[in-house]
Amino acid sequence: MIASFAVSLITAFAFRNNVRQQNTGDHLPASNPFSSPSILPYHAAPFDKIKDEDYKPAFEEGIRIQQEEIRQIADNPAAPTFENTLVALEKAGQLLTRVNNTFNMVTGANTNPVLQKLQVEMAPKLASINDAIFLNSKLFKKVETIYLSRKSAHRDAESNRLIEYYYQQFLIAGGKLSETDKEQLKKFNQEEATFSAKFGNQLLAAASNGVLIFDDTAALSGSSQNDIENYAQYAKNKKLDGKYLVPLQNTTQQPPLKSLTNRDTRKQLFDASWTRAEKNDSNDTRSLIVHLATLRAQKAKLLGFPSYAAWKLQDQMAKNPENVFKFFAKLNPSVTAKVKKEIADIQSVIDQQKAGFSLEPWDWDFYAEQVRKAKYNLDDSEIKPYFEINSVLEKGVFYAANQLYGLSFKERHDIPVYQQDVRVFEVFDKDNKPFALFYCDYFKRDNKNGGAWMNNLVGQSTLLGTKPVIYNVCNFNKPAPGKPALITFTDVTTMFHEFGHALHGLFASQKYPTLSGTSTARDFVEFPSQFNEHWALDAKVLKNYAHHYKTGEIIPQSLVEKMKKANSFNKGYGLSEAIAASLLDMQWHTISADEVIQDEDAFEKKALDASGLDIQHVPPRYRSTYFLHIWSNGYSAGYYAYQWTKMLEQDAFAWFDQHGGLTRANGQRFRDMILSRGNTEDYNVMFKKFTGHDPDITAMQKGLGLMEK
Numbered sequence: 061m062i063a064s065f066a067v068s069l070i071t072a073f074a075f076r077n078n079v080r081q082q083n084t085g086d087h088l089p090a091s092n093p094f095s096s097p098s099i100l101p102y103h104a105a106p107f108d109k110i111k112d113e114d115y116k117p118a119f120e121e122g123i124r125i126q127q128e129e130i131r132q133i134a135d136n137p138a139a140p141t142f143e144n145t146l147v148a149l150e151k152a153g154q155l156l157t158r159v160n161n162t163f164n165m166v167t168g169a170n171t172n173p174v175l176q177k178l179q180v181e182m183a184p185k186l187a188s189i190n191d192a193i194f195l196n197s198k199l200f201k202k203v204e205t206i207y208l209s210r211k212s213a214h215r216d217a218e219s220n221r222l223i224e225y226y227y228q229q230f231l232i233a234g235g236k237l238s239e240t241d242k243e244q245l246k247k248f249n250q251e252e253a254t255f256s257a258k259f260g261n262q263l264l265a266a267a268s269n270g271v272l273i274f275d276d277t278a279a280l281s282g283s284s285q286n287d288i289e290n291y292a293q294y295a296k297n298k299k300l301d302g303k304y305l306v307p308l309q310n311t312t313q314q315p316p317l318k319s320l321t322n323r324d325t326r327k328q329l330f331d332a333s334w335t336r337a338e339k340n341d342s343n344d345t346r347s348l349i350v351h352l353a354t355l356r357a358q359k360a361k362l363l364g365f366p367s368y369a370a371w372k373l374q375d376q377m378a379k380n381p382e383n384v385f386k387f388f389a390k391l392n393p394s395v396t397a398k399v400k401k402e403i404a405d406i407q408s409v410i411d412q413q414k415a416g417f418s419l420e421p422w423d424w425d426f427y428a429e430q431v432r433k434a435k436y437n438l439d440d441s442e443i444k445p446y447f448e449i450n451s452v453l454e455k456g457v458f459y460a461a462n463q464l465y466g467l468s469f470k471e472r473h474d475i476p477v478y479q480q481d482v483r484v485f486e487v488f489d490k491d492n493k494p495f496a497l498f499y500c501d502y503f504k505r506d507n508k509n510g511g512a513w514m515n516n517l518v519g520q521s522t523l524l525g526t527k528p529v530i531y532n533v534c535n536f537n538k539p540a541p542g543k544p545a546l547i548t549f550t551d552v553t554t555m556f557h558e559f560g561h562a563l564h565g566l567f568a569s570q571k572y573p574t575l576s577g578t579s580t581a582r583d584f585v586e587f588p589s590q591f592n593e594h595w596a597l598d599a600k601v602l603k604n605y606a607h608h609y610k611t612g613e614i615i616p617q618s619l620v621e622k623m624k625k626a627n628s629f630n631k632g633y634g635l636s637e638a639i640a641a642s643l644l645d646m647q648w649h650t651i652s653a654d655e656v657i658q659d660e661d662a663f664e665k666k667a668l669d670a671s672g673l674d675i676q677h678v679p680p681r682y683r684s685t686y687f688l689h690i691w692s693n694g695y696s697a698g699y700y701a702y703q704w705t706k707m708l709e710q711d712a713f714a715w716f717d718q719h720g721g722l723t724r725a726n727g728q729r730f731r732d733m734i735l736s737r738g739n740t741e742d743y744n745v746m747f748k749k750f751t752g753h754d755p756d757i758t759a760m761q762k763g764l765g766l767m768e769k
Contacts (some may be wrong), residue, residue, distance in 0.1 A: 070484045077241070086163035087121050088118060088126070090118060092160060093106050094110075094122075095164075098158075101475065102518060102526075105162045105517055112178075115175070119186075122157075123333070123717065126152060126155075127189070129152040130149075130192055133149060133152070133199065140201075140206055142213070146222055150222075150523060150556075150573060158253055159383045162274070162517065163175070163179075164515065165515065165531060167179055168509050168515075171509075175737065178734075179257050179261065180261065184250035184254045186248060187250045188250055191246045191249055192205075192755065195233060195234055195242045195246065197239070199244075200230050203235075204230075207226075210224075217740065217741075225575065226323075227595045229615040232363075234363055237362070241362055244333070244361065244362060247766075252356065252359070254354070255352050256692045257343055259688075262337070262348065263686055264507075269336075270308050270332050272306040272307050272328060272329055273300065274291075274305075275302075275527065276304070279322050279324075279325045280304060280316075280320065281708060282321035282322070283316065283319055283320065284319065287537075289539075290537050292304055292308070308336060309504075310509075311510075312421075312683060313333070313424070313679075314333050316329060317422060318428075318440070323417075330421060333681065336685070336686055345662075347762055349691055350657050352691055354653075357649075357651050357652060357653040358653045360653065366652065370649045375581060376581045376583045376584075377584055377704065382695070384700045386703060387757075388642070391703070391757065392672055394761055394766040395679060396632075396765075398766055399677070400674070401632070402431075402630060405435075406431055410427055431629075435626070435629070436622050437622060438626050443555075444546040445608050445609055445610065448550065449502060449546075450545070451606075452547065453500065457555055457556055460592075460598070463724070463727070464727030464731075465731055467566075469484060469498070470488070472484050473574070473748045475497065485499075495528075496530065497528075497529045499517070499530070500530070501532070502533075503537070503545075505537035509688065510535055512554050513693075514527065514558050514562050515530075515531060519576055519579075520569070520576050521571065521573040521576055523571045528565050530565045532558040533558075534554055534558065544609045544720045546609065546752075557590060559592060560588045560591060564577060564578045564585070564735055567735040567736040569737075577738050578738075580722030580738065581743060582698035582701040584701075584708070586701050586705035586706075590706055591701075591708075591709035591710075591712055595722065597623065598721070600722060603615065612638075631764050636673050637679065639671070640681070641672050641687065641699055643668075643700075644667050644682075644683075645697060645700065647667035648698055664683065668680065706760055708755055710745075710759040710762075710764070711747075711755055712730075712750065712751060715752075734746065734747075
């Protein structure tokens, strides 16, 4: 999955991945790399010149310029027009967005204490910039005037969409509040931004401190030699020579649980993950999340809504929290039935081995792997040699993009990067014309946020004359020096997923940056990425990239068939843990402003018990204390979007399946009707035009093995 967008600082424009490249910082010294637009191809960031101390003055100058630009637009004595108000807003804030996009890229993937401190310092200031726009009464009156007279003017569809979008965003942001209430809302917004930034930094430290360290390999029995070498290297990186360090990923379950034979070690690892951010120390996040949830509920009340989720979902496909709960109510019975079958299969293996215990969460992956091997005769160690990361990228991910959309890629070594593992490719369109840059950063580091994500360093806009600069970030285990980077099929799927987001950004074809590319609703933006996962197992694509790293042998068809049969394996578990996290998110964000939460753990338990899922065996993918998506990465009241968009992508892929699968014609149609549309049309209308019907959950249930096809 994203897979989420890693957006740690939010401004009026940067959160929509838009980069305005034209204005300069008059008060910045010429030595500051942000003082003028980058002269590198596609305005790529000059990472070889940017120093930590360059960010703060660039932020301050960007804020100063943006404030002046907004003041001039609001105070313009001329009658408000589309050009002097909305187009002017689209051109504003270029320096600020330039530095913010670069800062977000680095702080997400290669941060340090200096940048983390600045992140916390800048968060409330950037939140105030957002308020300076959307809580500006003069500006709102101008936007409202344009909105009310929109039907009398003859504008193109995208311009009309921009008018409607701005008007809606002003209303959502509190444009009609009294001046007193606006001041209170500004305080809420600044406080929320500060605490969100603090949460991200504390969680990163908690994960780093929560690692397991072993003196020898006895407790790590069952781990591959490659894993043992990685653990030794992780320890060496921490100046712990001779020891073995098992790092934590940001999810509840941890990859090593699949292979560790020592049950005590498995429990230690699970507990370390489960309690990473609640150890009554400086990295304990419990008080932060209670404060954030309460603060958001109070903000929603001020804006006239019963809950934060009710306020947040206004411009999403789902529209309101009730529709989200109804969606899961339809899905949960088939998921729960699938989980029960999976539990029975696993417990049967435990009993056959006379292990003498009942299944616990830390046992699931270990014994599920045995069930998988027994049912499908499939072993990760048998598969991984065919998934060397460079082959997956260039002969898999890129190849599928070529077959569907006609794209080609050429690596560039002249573009500076922020870390040596980062690679940069120039992207060529179907007519062989270069039109974008793509960065990829795949290996885990201690100073990198967990998970996987895509974002823009530069956004597309014909108004501003900018082309896309996109990046993907993941957290795969880096091999020991001299060893090949062999990844799991789950990692392969993640690469295809994140590149699906990249395609959504690459194919942006909008005039206005606010509507460009991935600037869509949360419950639509994951649709292209999850859809792109399907090509990882496509016969033509798979045989092009899945070659044995030593022999060059194409993956045997017998192994492919086993992979396909196993593809629905453990789906009940995967869906259940994701749904549990989604409902946990919704419970936190449907509290009322008057509700007092004195015990985070008790609230979480009550919320999970109310889900109707088997939480005892299948814990949520994220606990509240380390749920980065919802407390720091912009997915508050929005984590459900991953499952909602799974419904969309399964439905869309069913259309592909019925019309010939992987063909250039189908790819072009998907590009024209979905990937290139940005936020220029109602999402439900856009989807119906492509498939011919409203979103339907049936294809999802069939595609995920929850019902007979």
